[in-house]
Amino acid sequence: MTTPSPLPAIQPSQSDISVLTTRFPEKINPDSRSGYSGWVVDKTQLLAFASALRDELGYDYLSSVTAVDYLPQDQIEVVYHAYKTTGGPGIVFKVQVPRASEVEIPSLVSVYPGAELQEREAWDLFGVKFTGHPDLRRILMWEGFAGHPLRKDWHEPYFEEDAKPLKSRWPEGHPVKAESRNKYGDNIAYPDGFEPQNKTFDPEKALYDALQRNSPDELGLSTDRIILNMGPQHPSTHGVFRIAVLLDGEKVINLKPVMGYLHRNHEKIGERNTFIMNIPYTDRLDYLSSMSNNFGYALAVEKLMNVKPPERAEFIRVIMAEMTRISNHLMAIGALLNDLGAYFTPMLYSLEERELILDIFEAVAGSRMMCNYFRFGGVSRDLPEGALQKIKDLAFERLPRKMDEIERFLSENEIIRSRGIGQGVLTAENAIRFSAAGPLLRASGIPYDIRRAEPYSIYDRFEFDVAVRQNGDIYDRLMVRFEEIRQSIRIIQQAVKKMPEGPVMALKPMYQVRVPPGESYGRVEGPKGELGFYIVSNGKPNPWRYHVRAPSFINLTAFGPMCIGQKVADVVAVLGSIDIVLGEVDR
């Protein structure tokens, strides 16, 4: 069920864009700041520009939307990254507006519905009001939160300094416990007009209104509907994730994901950190596939620094990333079957193989899950003795055998087939529209895999198929993951055979790297989909902006549309088939 490689990468021809520049004279200008690329679009022309981009130039996939607060320039910039699902490099376009407590920019949801959750995030964290957005509410913070935390002038309780390393640690580092410095209760700010003692304030009102409980049904009758909250403490939500479902009997009429319970403002922490400090923090995003997270971040920073890791390091990186994919998919398969009611047996069978992979990570990187293994310009250390043999044993012997067994165990099971086939369908068009990524996109028949579409590292040297299935239902998502595991095993088999000897670091180990000013977007095909890191450096030791395009988060944009019309029991199965990790959703 795989296709040969998709079309060869198409270079975005400069003439393509020049069509647009002539159409919107003086409204679209190339970004001329040094280290930057892309186009600056006037906000009045944003919608027209985006429609033309999508319909005429074929940039049908909006990968990432985020904002940057340029405090010194007194400017807020919203940055969009769009790609073609036929492959090739993407296009970056930006909208700049003067800084104010709330800025307004037209929403792109009507052109790219995949922007929905991302625009909500930008509103929540930056105070960018997207006019025309159908449901602009806070998403990671709660209603009643004061301020927009990713603004550079916003400071959290326990704020000490804008940038690490903190001066209080050395040379006069007399320890102070943060909790003793700032007692609870003294540091909560409320928005203007907000009265915490006011019992009439209902923080859930906006959410329930968004579900449109009282809209008439298809016959025009006002039907009694119920709102069901699944989570945040619910065993099937894979963490602290809440789903508000509007039900007519057992049928789902509307569904809104509610998230942010695990929010820690990873991006603000990342902007306080120096570049190297962020590597262990990326481990904690999608904690089931930390090596992939390291990979994306390392690529983004290496792009800015213009370093290339040595050959051996590239091979090690690819092997580790593919092993991560295997372990993540095993976990996803196990958890999905758990959600489908198979209870813990398939989960334990998956965990058994994952365990052997984690043993290798432990021997190589020092930790089973929080690997912290990649460095800018290579990896932190070479493979220890015996690790390569273990990888070979797994890739050539154990994993192929065990994958056959797990597939025999499950794929023909009648319960799984009847719960999976034809349920939670995401059509190909919708998958692209909602910016779904990874197995979710490929199960809907779009053979889009960044490893093929825009090869990074040394993926262009390996033979592998892009796993793809056509129906876009739960069963296909399960099967795509099986296939991807097999392809990953294939890549590892090739990589261990070809792996050269040599150094694993291109640079001298430096605890503070020099990153030239500019922006970069590094993206990898993570196990859950496109994992992107958008980084803006201003030449200082800390990134000015550090944004994570989290695949589990953006895949949830399609969650509601996939569930509408299904039974409530299928919501659990659909969520399981998306494969989310809350560390990454909430960041």
Add this chain to the structure above:
Amino acid sequence: MNDMYGKGILKGLGVSLKRFVETYLDDLTWFGKRYRTDAGIAHRASKNARGIFTVQYPEEKIPVPEEFRFIPFLVYDEGRNGEKILRCTSCGICAKVCPPQCIWIVRSTDPATGRPVPDPAEFMIDADICMNCGLCAEYCPFDAIKMDHDYELACGKRNVYDKERLSKPALYYESIRPINAGRENAFRAAKTAARAGLSE
């Protein structure tokens, strides 16, 4: 799917049954040595593991690999009279690279001149904040701070480790990380030799 309904389920149950039986078969072939022996534990973590692979912690423990890292410690060499000489020079690199900023160092000053002395007066690690990333050990230029293997640290209070608690002998370090320690010792010896050669 065209034949009997439930065949897929039966097939799956067959796999379960096979794995159930395998555990007991493995028990028989190992003849009671499958549990609580090093070879047994190693077997259960190997590619040939069959059947149940649970390790009965804490009666059994998986041996940790050399690179395993948990909470840093300070390495000291023993002087002629058995005094502890910390390798740390309180240069502060570990405190500057620490991502959660859990390392606190007070640099000593010479009471006579007021100049800084390469020796930490205080060295604290907030072990509850430490994320075990190992960057301090990786970037320490003096091999003075290293990551430990001891992971059984659960306790009921806040863990702020002071210099006393953090100091461990170089011999201990060599015992937990023989390969790394050997490489570093050789490198340091070569460096001292080169320096001696220069000064002659």
